[in-house]
Amino acid sequence: MPHELDSSRPDFAAAFEVFLDAKREAAAAVDRVVAEILAAVRAEGDAALLRYTERFDRLSLTAEGLRLTEAELAEAEAACAPETLEALRVAAARIEDYHRRQLPENLDYRDAQGVRLGHRWTAISAAGLYVPGGTAAYPSSVLMNALPARVAGVPRVAMVVPSPDGRLNPLVLAAARIAGVTEVYRVGGAQAVGALAYGTATIAPVDKIVGPGNAYVAAAKKQVFGVVGIDTIAGPSEILVVADGGNDPAWIAADLLSQAEHDASAQAILITDDAAFADEVRRAVAIQLTQLDRGSIAQDSWRDHGAIIRVGSLDEAPALVDRIAPEHLELAVAEPDALAARIRNAGAIFLGRYTPEAIGDYVAGPNHVLPTARAARYASGLSVLDFMKRSSMIACDAGSLGRLAPAAVALARAEGLDAHARSIAIRLNLSDG
């Protein structure tokens, strides 16, 4: 049974707090193992990478065999069903179109004091993309991680993907080709993260690593942070559906289960003001659970982490949504825009009764890499900006420097930074230049 909360009950605030704080994932104690692997890859390069790949993926490679050839990638693509490839291309085109609109503008102006100011955006030089192997190998995630980098103008996008026992998912490789990934290496785990961060003889180092992975990969990304940039560490997927009684309960049940089927740690929450509707959704979930291929995973998720929150009025929803700060928020109500305007914290908002979250996972266009575990309070989904950086630009001439100098010198003096003051004063023949 999912959690049941009712905002009209006196213990609601406390129960909601407990629900919010509940951990959905056990933190695996992998830090030490990962540190060892990273140190070995840093010191030994390819040799360590090959050794760990043999140990963890049961795959014996040479350095030359690490990188997939163009022929291998083309062969993989040829092995895919044409209609799936076509769907990937439709998705890629839509994702690219949306992300192009995120490209930022440079700034260059002269202010009233005659100082020229601005900023300039440039793409990072090389991005690393981690793609999990096995069941979590999603071609859609390859598109969602690689396309923003390509749109940003990153010249080099290096992908790593483990091939346990030599197996690779052809669709993942096809997605890499479609997304313009420039290099693919058949390695994974902390050792692949180390190779991307430190570089080996075969794999040149990158400047930033993105993409989801297991506990070892997440720990490795955290440990190399600073050597390279990383994206946010992703947690289990979440959906929060705010629905009035005007919805078909089977539709809402399907939406809740579309997150629950991801894994047993996923979370699906319904907020509604209609008690009878809540009961209907509960029954529809029970029925659909019996019809799903991944029904047992979805059942575990719904039972352990699912929740139905009853409110007296949907006016109460925005405050609860902002506390939950969901990765995905569906507003299945008559006036979704009005409700959305009152909400601050959500990774992506799906407006109205005909916008199931799953459409955003694949083809809508916005990124499906979104902040989880309440990070939507402060973080955003993956975007073109994650693959660019901004240099600020300042230019003075003697006149404008002279106009700024008194305040700057006063502050440098107040902070006891003598040489700071002097570097300004010396250009203007001021007293202590």
Place this chain on the structure above:
Amino acid sequence: MPHELDSSRPDFAAAFEVFLDAKREAAAAVDRVVAEILAAVRAEGDAALLRYTERFDRLSLTAEGLRLTEAELAEAEAACAPETLEALRVAAARIEDYHRRQLPENLDYRDAQGVRLGHRWTAISAAGLYVPGGTAAYPSSVLMNALPARVAGVPRVAMVVPSPDGRLNPLVLAAARIAGVTEVYRVGGAQAVGALAYGTATIAPVDKIVGPGNAYVAAAKKQVFGVVGIDTIAGPSEILVVADGGNDPAWIAADLLSQAEHDASAQAILITDDAAFADEVRRAVAIQLTQLDRGSIAQDSWRDHGAIIRVGSLDEAPALVDRIAPEHLELAVAEPDALAARIRNAGAIFLGRYTPEAIGDYVAGPNHVLPTARAARYASGLSVLDFMKRSSMIACDAGSLGRLAPAAVALARAEGLDAHARSIAIRLNLSDG
């Protein structure tokens, strides 16, 4: 003596690599201590915060005394020199003007398939600002960290600042008032970071923590990352000056020393194509070192981490600059724009002979919180965007959902995600809806 490198020498590439990899800071082994402090603050709240403040700052407080009153802040401001306050106000106005231009635009459009797409930016709800005590207490840093949050629209900006033996810098408090900080607490160290992240009875939790600090503060920020957002961990300051022989060597020496005086781990580098000029700068540095209040700090920095890199032509500079990826880059050359256009990696670029880096530390307008330790390869200076987050928005109706459905359902099937496919199909009465 600073490092000397010459790009015409056969061992230059190897020597440059060694120089790039040299560590400037010993990593203090503070993780375990910090973890204990954070756990105690999380479990005990104010009690632990007061206990650690007594131990580390030799200051006995009650929970009521943690927060500075309006009267205390006003009194601190009244104790400051009027001309310094005026300089702070000049700086604040210029910083605010520059940062207002960073405010991002929302996006809302309907595409060719009739799908409504977009994104919406909102400010985070509460920011925490760490301000170091003692000698590293810079009022300019209070402005640089707090003003972008205020411009972003963050309603609550809570500042923590340690007061060892009860001492506080009045200018830091005045800067907090001028920048619109909403709360100030006289606590510091890992315990203050814990209080901001987890909240106590007195200090409400924030969503993101920014600001510089010592090794304990940096470790604490890393450990609470995920509970809250954090900014980049700042390393020692750096300047890279690219200068031709047309500069006054004393000016360039002053610029190099303005970073070297920050601390002994700071780094100042000169790239020049003029050997005689390099010698003149070296001599000017030696003279000015004897004239600085912080000469001994600057001397240690220049001796241990400083460098003069001689190149055959300034055409070689962009590639070296991009490898170094400096926090601050001065282009003291005749045509700085042309050179800047060839450079990708720099936190802030100071163009021309009349733009000393120090003008950007105080009053130019752009932020002085910038990526250090080569992070400019992938990171940017602090901005309004660091205090906002973006929600993507998707809205379909039956028609547009129907047009996207075939590709989305095909991909969900290919990924084995049954319930994803169903949540789309069920709305369209497709086969397995």
